[in-house]
Amino acid sequence: MRVAITGIGIVSALGSTRHAFWNSLANGVSGIRPIESVDCAGLKIRHGAEVAGFEACDYFEDKELDHLDPFAQYALIAAAEAIADSGVSLSDALKERTAIVTGCGLGGKVTEDQGFRDLYADHKPRFHPMTIPRAMTSAATSQISMRFGFTGPSLTVSTACSSANHALGQALWMVRSGAAEMAIAGGSEAPFSLGVLKAWESMRVVAPDTCRPFSKDRLGLILGAGAGMLILEPWERAVARGARIYAELAGCGMTADAHHLTMPSREGAARAMRLAMADAGLTLEDVGYINAHGTGTMANDATETAAIREVFATPPLVSSTKSMHGHAMGAAGALEAAATALALYHGVLPPTANYTTPDPDCDLNVIPNVARVAKVGAALSNSFAFGGLNAVLAFRAV
Amino acid sequence: MPDPIIERVIEVIVKTQHLEAGIVKPESTFEQLKIDSLDGLQILFALEEEFNVSIPDDAAKQLRSVTDIANGIRTLLAEAPAATA
Numbered sequence: 001m002r003v004a005i006t007g008i009g010i011v012s013a014l015g016s017t018r019h020a021f022w023n024s025l026a027n028g029v030s031g032i033r034p035i036e037s038v039d040c041a042g043l044k045i046r047h048g049a050e051v052a053g054f055e056a057c058d059y060f061e062d063k064e065l066d067h068l069d070p071f072a073q074y075a076l077i078a079a080a081e082a083i084a085d086s087g088v089s090l091s092d093a094l095k096e097r098t099a100i101v102t103g104c105g106l107g108g109k110v111t112e113d114q115g116f117r118d119l120y121a122d123h124k125p126r127f128h129p130m131t132i133p134r135a136m137t138s139a140a141t142s143q144i145s146m147r148f149g150f151t152g153p154s155l156t157v158s159t160a161c162s163s164a165n166h167a168l169g170q171a172l173w174m175v176r177s178g179a180a181e182m183a184i185a186g187g188s189e190a191p192f193s194l195g196v197l198k199a200w201e202s203m204r205v206v207a208p209d210t211c212r213p214f215s216k217d218r219l220g221l222i223l224g225a226g227a228g229m230l231i232l233e234p235w236e237r238a239v240a241r242g243a244r245i246y247a248e249l250a251g252c253g254m255t256a257d258a259h260h261l262t263m264p265s266r267e268g269a270a271r272a273m274r275l276a277m278a279d280a281g282l283t284l285e286d287v288g289y290i291n292a293h294g295t296g297t298m299a300n301d302a303t304e305t306a307a308i309r310e311v312f313a314t315p316p317l318v319s320s321t322k323s324m325h326g327h328a329m330g331a332a333g334a335l336e337a338a339a340t341a342l343a344l345y346h347g348v349l350p351p352t353a354n355y356t357t358p359d360p361d362c363d364l365n366v367i368p369n370v371a372r373v374a375k376v377g378a379a380l381s382n383s384f385a386f387g388g389l390n391a392v393l394a395f396r397a398v
Numbered sequence: 399m400p401d402p403i404i405e406r407v408i409e410v411i412v413k414t415q416h417l418e419a420g421i422v423k424p425e426s427t428f429e430q431l432k433i434d435s436l437d438g439l440q441i442l443f444a445l446e447e448e449f450n451v452s453i454p455d456d457a458a459k460q461l462r463s464v465t466d467i468a469n470g471i472r473t474l475l476a477e478a479p480a481a482t483a
Contacts, residue, residue: 044455202443204455219455262436299435 003175004238004245005395007231008338009078011188012325013049013224018081021325021335022342025350026371032210032222032354037192045197045206048334049224049326053247055093067130068106068143070190074227074331075140076147079184083148086231087243088182090148099180100141100154101171102229103163103187103227105284105330106196108135113193140227152180159294162383163187164333165391169252172393186225186334198222205297211327213294213320213352214301214366216359221295224326228334230341247341248396250378251280257388264300264384269307272390273380280378280394287316287375287394289346289349292338292366293384294320295327300384302361309363317374319367323353333383337393340381344397347375403475404468406448411464414444427463451475 010017013031014024024031035048039279051074056065059077068076083090111134113225118124133139138156145154153174157167164187171185191197200206200223207220230249238245253275257268277287301320308315321339328335343349348371355368381393401424408422415437433483438461442453445467451474461467462471 203439204442204458208455260434260436263434 001176002235003172003232003249004235004243005230005247005249005341006088006238006243006245007082008231008246008341009085009229010226010335010338011051011074011078012226012328012335013052014325015052016054016077017300018085018338021338022346025321025324025342028324028350028351028369028371029313030210030353032326036193037193038194038197038342043197043201046206047210047222048192049222049328050192052224055276058260066110067134068132069111069139071104071108071141071188072134074190074225075102075188075229076143078186078229078233079144079187079392080290082229082231088231088233094181095149095216096151097181098150098152099171099183100150100152100175101157101167101174101185102140102144102146103157103167103330103333104137104140104162105160105189106191107137108139109196110190110193113137116195144184146273147247152193154271158330158390160385160387161329161332162326162385162389162391163330164228164337165383166254168249168333168337168393169254169353169391171232172249172252175234175340181234183232184229185232186227186229186337187331187332189328190225191223191329192225207296209240210354211296211323212354212356213292213296213323214305214359214362214364216354217355218296218298218301220297221322221327222279223324224328226325226328226335227331228338230337232333245398247344247398249276249393250282250396251276251394253277253279255390257390259384259388262386264303265372265388266303266310268277268383268388269304269384270310272392273311273382276392278393280396282394282396284312284379286378287380288374289316289334289343289379290318291379292318292320293382294322294352296322297300303365304382304384306361315364317349317367317372318364319350319352321350331358333381333391333393336381340379340395342378345378347373349374349376401468403471404464407445407467410444410448411441416430423462424464437479445471445475449475451478
């Protein structure tokens with residue numbers, strides 16, 4: 001059974017609507033800026049892709065915010081936009097058969113960070129009672145379920161930087177198998193707290209300036225925040241109700257490297273791409289675009305290039321949209337799935353922004369800086385996480 | 399006369415990597431000691447703690463041996479004399 005993407009919702013550094021997100025991608029506009037929500041005085045990290053111009057009170061009542069860490073706020077906003085965008089009629093029967101599968105790497109670290117600061121630094125005698133329900137990694141799924149009354153199979157998947165791709169793949173298979181009649185799937189992440197930034201800084205992979213995937217002078221990744229949610233429906237049902245279909249979510253490939261805790265593996269990545277194409281029934285020649293994992297680290301971009309070249313004798317066009325929306329970790333795969341589906345839908349491939357100098361180790365056509373008008377029949381979106389957990393999604397154009 | 403900085407660097411590497419004391423020498427390289435990128439990060443962290451310095455990322459990338467590290471630490475200590483050695 002084919003599965004259609006009928007709704008997309010976005011909260012990101014490029015704006016908190018699908019429309020703003022796509023506009024920036026199509027124009028090669030980066031959302032990487034000096035960090036504002038955290039005092040960076042004691043940090044080497046200075047820049048991030050924070051959610052742009054976001055006021056929580058624009059979306060939620062104060063009482064609701066008591067229960068919502070930013071990562072759950074972003075998930076709710078994106079889910080609401082996606083559901084509205086799909087135009088689907090939510091009967092009780094459908095709600096009982098809708099799966100919610102969200103990805104998240106860190107959970108509610110902003111909430112936790114505050115609680116730990118109160119305890120360890122300020123020696124406060126009590127913890128805020130909402131800390132656990134706000135911070136638990138499954139909070140986004142629970143909140144979406146409660147907000148809309150969804151009572152179907154609902155879960156959260158956590159595989160670091162691949163979380164949302166794994167979540168989308170899981171949801172795809174649930175709809176395809178009939179375990180669910182519809183799915184809301186994606187990811188969300190809100191990593192901007194002092195503790196999280198300090199922890200990332202110590203890994204020495206965060207760039208001091210910006211994210212330049214595949215460029216010879218790249219200096220690392222830039223952390224991002226936000227959420228992406230997609231509505232997945234059986235193809236026939238989507239067509240029958242006259243839904244606008246962005247693209248088919250055609251397949252997913254999942255592998256583990258069994259190699260290294262932080263360094264990627266060419267073999268694991270290549271296998272995941274092959275499995276995604278096999279699951280989708282795609283040949284190498286069908287794939288016209290790859291939305292790369294493309295973090296901008298020395299290790300990833302070179303290894304990913306080698307993996308793509310191993311799979312494809314003639315590599316397709318490749319770009320990394322992390323150059324614009326940052327590395328939103330548990331949300332990354334969802335933002336990139338949205339970017340890929342929109343690219344197929346609009347016939348425009350987003351560029352790799354901030355690109356300066358070719359690197360012989362990254363010998364690909366990375367669509368530098370300016371989007372490419374191109375109608376391609378199919379695309380892949382890669383996620384390769386710490387700990388060697390890989391998930392690749394395959395998309396087919398309508 | 400043994401160099402105290404090199405001695406302390408060696409001790410940090412021995413402890414962090416759980417190695418036998420005699421294995422790490424002033425001329426040892428990371429490759430010889432089978433120190434990978436993650437090990438390297440942990441060693442840098444332990445060195446920063448030991449010497450109370452901050453090793454910049456671009457300098458860290460150049461470090462390949464015990465001698466490289468000792469020279470780098472000496473430079474950082476010279477630049478920040480108030481930091482306790």
